[in-house]
Amino acid sequence: MSTLLIDSEKENKEILNRYRKLLRLSKPFLRDNDAKIIKKAFYTALQAHKDMRRKSGEPYIYHPLAVAQIVVEEIGLGTTSIVAALLHDVVEDTHLTIKDIERDFGPKIASIIDGLTKISGVFEHGSSQQAENFRKMILTLSDDVRVVLIKLADRLHNMRTLDSMARDKQLKIASETIYLYAPLAHRLGLYSIKTELEDLYLRYTNTEVYYEIAGKLKQTKAARDKFIKDFIAPIKENLENAGLKFEIKGRPKSIYSIWNKMKTQQVSFDEIYDLFAIRVILDSKPEDEKADCWKVYSIITDTYKPNPDRLRDWISTPKANGYESLHTTVMSHSGQWVEVQIRTKRMDDIAEKGYAAHWKYKENTPKSKEAGLDLWLKKVRDVLEQNDIPALDFVSDFRSNFFNEEIYVFTPKGELKILPHGATALDFAFEIHTHIGLRCLGAKVNQKLVPLSYILKNGDQVEIITSSKQKPSEDWLKFVVSSKAKAKIKDALKEEKKKIAEDGREILERKLQHLKLNLSNDTTEQLLKYFNLKSSLELYYNVATNVIDVADIKKFKEWLDQQKKSDKKETEPVKKNKKTVSPQDVDTLLIGDNMEKIDYSFARCCNPIPGDDVFGFVTVSEGIKIHRTSCPNAVELVSNFGYRVIKAKWNSEKQLSFLTGLRIVGTDRIGIINDITKVISHELHVNIRSITIDSNDGMFEGVIMLFVNNTQHLDKLIKSLSEIQDIVSVSRITS
Numbered sequence: 001m002s003t004l005l006i007d008s009e010k011e012n013k014e015i016l017n018r019y020r021k022l023l024r025l026s027k028p029f030l031r032d033n034d035a036k037i038i039k040k041a042f043y044t045a046l047q048a049h050k051d052m053r054r055k056s057g058e059p060y061i062y063h064p065l066a067v068a069q070i071v072v073e074e075i076g077l078g079t080t081s082i083v084a085a086l087l088h089d090v091v092e093d094t095h096l097t098i099k100d101i102e103r104d105f106g107p108k109i110a111s112i113i114d115g116l117t118k119i120s121g122v123f124e125h126g127s128s129q130q131a132e133n134f135r136k137m138i139l140t141l142s143d144d145v146r147v148v149l150i151k152l153a154d155r156l157h158n159m160r161t162l163d164s165m166a167r168d169k170q171l172k173i174a175s176e177t178i179y180l181y182a183p184l185a186h187r188l189g190l191y192s193i194k195t196e197l198e199d200l201y202l203r204y205t206n207t208e209v210y211y212e213i214a215g216k217l218k219q220t221k222a223a224r225d226k227f228i229k230d231f232i233a234p235i236k237e238n239l240e241n242a243g244l245k246f247e248i249k250g251r252p253k254s255i256y257s258i259w260n261k262m263k264t265q266q267v268s269f270d271e272i273y274d275l276f277a278i279r280v281i282l283d284s285k286p287e288d289e290k291a292d293c294w295k296v297y298s299i300i301t302d303t304y305k306p307n308p309d310r311l312r313d314w315i316s317t318p319k320a321n322g323y324e325s326l327h328t329t330v331m332s333h334s335g336q337w338v339e340v341q342i343r344t345k346r347m348d349d350i351a352e353k354g355y356a357a358h359w360k361y362k363e364n365t366p367k368s369k370e371a372g373l374d375l376w377l378k379k380v381r382d383v384l385e386q387n388d389i390p391a392l393d394f395v396s397d398f399r400s401n402f403f404n405e406e407i408y409v410f411t412p413k414g415e416l417k418i419l420p421h422g423a424t425a426l427d428f429a430f431e432i433h434t435h436i437g438l439r440c441l442g443a444k445v446n447q448k449l450v451p452l453s454y455i456l457k458n459g460d461q462v463e464i465i466t467s468s469k470q471k472p473s474e475d476w477l478k479f480v481v482s483s484k485a486k487a488k489i490k491d492a493l494k495e496e497k498k499k500i501a502e503d504g505r506e507i508l509e510r511k512l513q514h515l516k517l518n519l520s521n522d523t524t525e526q527l528l529k530y531f532n533l534k535s536s537l538e539l540y541y542n543v544a545t546n547v548i549d550v551a552d553i554k555k556f557k558e559w560l561d562q563q564k565k566s567d568k569k570e571t572e573p574v575k576k577n578k579k580t581v582s583p584q585d586v587d588t589l590l591i592g593d594n595m596e597k598i599d600y601s602f603a604r605c606c607n608p609i610p611g612d613d614v615f616g617f618v619t620v621s622e623g624i625k626i627h628r629t630s631c632p633n634a635v636e637l638v639s640n641f642g643y644r645v646i647k648a649k650w651n652s653e654k655q656l657s658f659l660t661g662l663r664i665v666g667t668d669r670i671g672i673i674n675d676i677t678k679v680i681s682h683e684l685h686v687n688i689r690s691i692t693i694d695s696n697d698g699m700f701e702g703v704i705m706l707f708v709n710n711t712q713h714l715d716k717l718i719k720s721l722s723e724i725q726d727i728v729s730v731s732r733i734t735s
């Protein structure tokens with residue numbers, strides 16, 4: 001950076017230009033003194049960051065300016081958020097304190113900035129600073145959603161400018177994004193931001209795939225546009241004849257969602273039929289919205305035949321993130337299924353911009369429609385109130401509870417309840433009331449008796465059966481997915497355990513007395529050490545339930561006497577049982593900042609081979625493990641323990657073999673296996689370890705495990721195999 005020649009006059013001009021642009025965009029939101037406050041915030045930030053530059057070499061102030069712009073332009077927030085966005089990094093990165101902000105900008109702005117400032121310091125072992133910071137941010141959801149919205153804008157700008165970061169930082173930021181921020185954006189209904197975050201994630205973790213899909217989308221664009229034009233024409237005419245005011249267009253799917261589909265359905269790009277959806281956006285009066293949307297549905301299905309299984313009505317029951325729309329899939333005249341989304345301008349605004357748009361329309365929204373997002377936020381608050389669990393568990397709990405799609409079920413009286421996907425009858429019982437949950441014996445679902453572990457489906461009507469004799473057990477934790485039910489069951493079990501432990505303590509005291517020992521702090525410590533337990537509660541409980549009996553306690557006494565004797569002697573240092581990693585071709589991988597040669601081993605979850613994009617992860621007991629950046633575990637590892645990630649890069653590729661797997665699909669014919677093995681072992685001299693073939697109705701699917709040297713070698717093999725007659729697809733198996 002120091003080598004850059006900086007034309008400060010030009011730079012200052014550019015800074016002012018960007019600031020003026022921000023003001024222009026803010027104009028519709030400005031009232032009274034707002035412009036003055038924004039100006040003050042801008043100059044405060046400019047001054048505070050004046051000697052700082054971004055990794056790209058640009059003046060740091062570009063970043064808060066860009067974040068403020070996203071906040072107003074893409075999320076639709078007002079002055080308070082613009083000011084907070086401009087100041088969002090000053091407390092963390094400059095000499096200014098929260099106190100300074102409070103004095104100059106008031107308590108509201110100060111509390112938002114506080115929410116946006118990372119926690120620093122040291123965390124107890126087993127925790128993770130990243131998880132603690134996630135938790136802190138999520139906790140702010142309960143009093144001001146704007147903190148999270150500004151954080152999302154901050155993250156979006158960081159992702160947009162990820163190019164100048166070091167590779168390990170890129171991975172860390174990208175993984176956190178897909179693990180937490182993109183789902184959070186989705187949950188708050190910020191569809192455009194969520195989509196962009198996902199696409200950027202893919203671009204930085206799986207660059208090749210990203211550009212391959214982007215390229216194919218470009219190649220096929222002209223044909224697609226023509227198809228859309230032909231498909232739309234008759235609909236357009238009929239809608240106009242019906243006197244409706246509307247806009248109709250084709251919307252391409254995101255690169256990330258296409259990639260996801262290719263992965264989960266094991267199909268190639270060419271096999272994906274729904275690369276786009278058609279969207280009809282109506283200009284409707286509030287009272288006509290629903291009727292107009294169904295009118296459009298009726299007109300479209302008069303033109304094209306709908307697939308009855310693919311009708312989705314999110315107008316009558318909006319999604320929990322506030323999404324409203326009517327979806328149908330119809331058959332085009334050329335025999336291709338096409339998804340059509342029908343919604344009004346208001347619904348479209350909420351779907352694209354989310355939370356802020358939701359509030360903008362709130363006054364004009366029918367009461368019943370408000371439910372979705374408000375209900376979700378209320379639930380978040382309820383759950384956040386009862387949290388004393390470790391940060392890592394908190395984050396993973398939060399993800400599974402609030403990011404998955406939900407199901408809609410009904411009480412016997414027809415009241416709607418929304419539960420996380422995978423919820424059971426027991427979850428439902430706790431949703432009704434803790435008291436009902438704790439005494440739940442089973443349930444009647446649609447009049448049929450089911451066990452409490454029964455997994456509910458959309459539309460189920462559930463009646464809970466209780467018994468006063470019922471008590472929760474450890475097993476119950478396996479039957480629930482909602483945090484509420486989990487927390488309540490754990491509380492009840494803890495209470496129960498405490499009661500039993502009280503008895504256990506008395507029993508233990510008596511038994512120790514027989515052996516002439518007191519239940520002192522010292523003895524307790526020794527007991528915990530001897531029985532390898534974490535708390536005295538557990539110790540007492542084990543005694544009460546006879547897991548630890550008299551004989552065990554006698555043995556403990558013998559051990560204790562033994563200890564005391566040996567304590568007098570010089571204590572021998574315990575030899576660390578250090579595992580040495582077998583030096584697997586250290587030449588091929590360079591690790592860390594200095595790209596040194598360090599011992600490592602390959603992660604079994606993703607079996608990296610030379611040429612793969614990889615990173616190193618420092619494990620607690622097994623040294624450095626090498627994962628592929630596309631490893632299914634990578635996102636979680638890097639999101640929670642980014643500080644343990646180190647750069648790793650392949651160097652020279654020695655002729656070593658690595659185990660990998662291929663999935664081959666094709667039409668079954670005599671001799672095809674012979675053709676495959678011939679290509680593999682004769683032409684390319686690859687060793688096969690195992691081969692399994694499944695054939696069914698003239699199709700076959702084979703999984704072949706084999707040894708290859710590197711990705712180039714593998715690509716060549718895949719190409720040759722694809723060229724065999726009757727082979728439909730050949731793909732590498734990931735985990």
Ligand code: MN
Pocket residue numbers: 063088089154
């Ligand atoms: Mn920032």
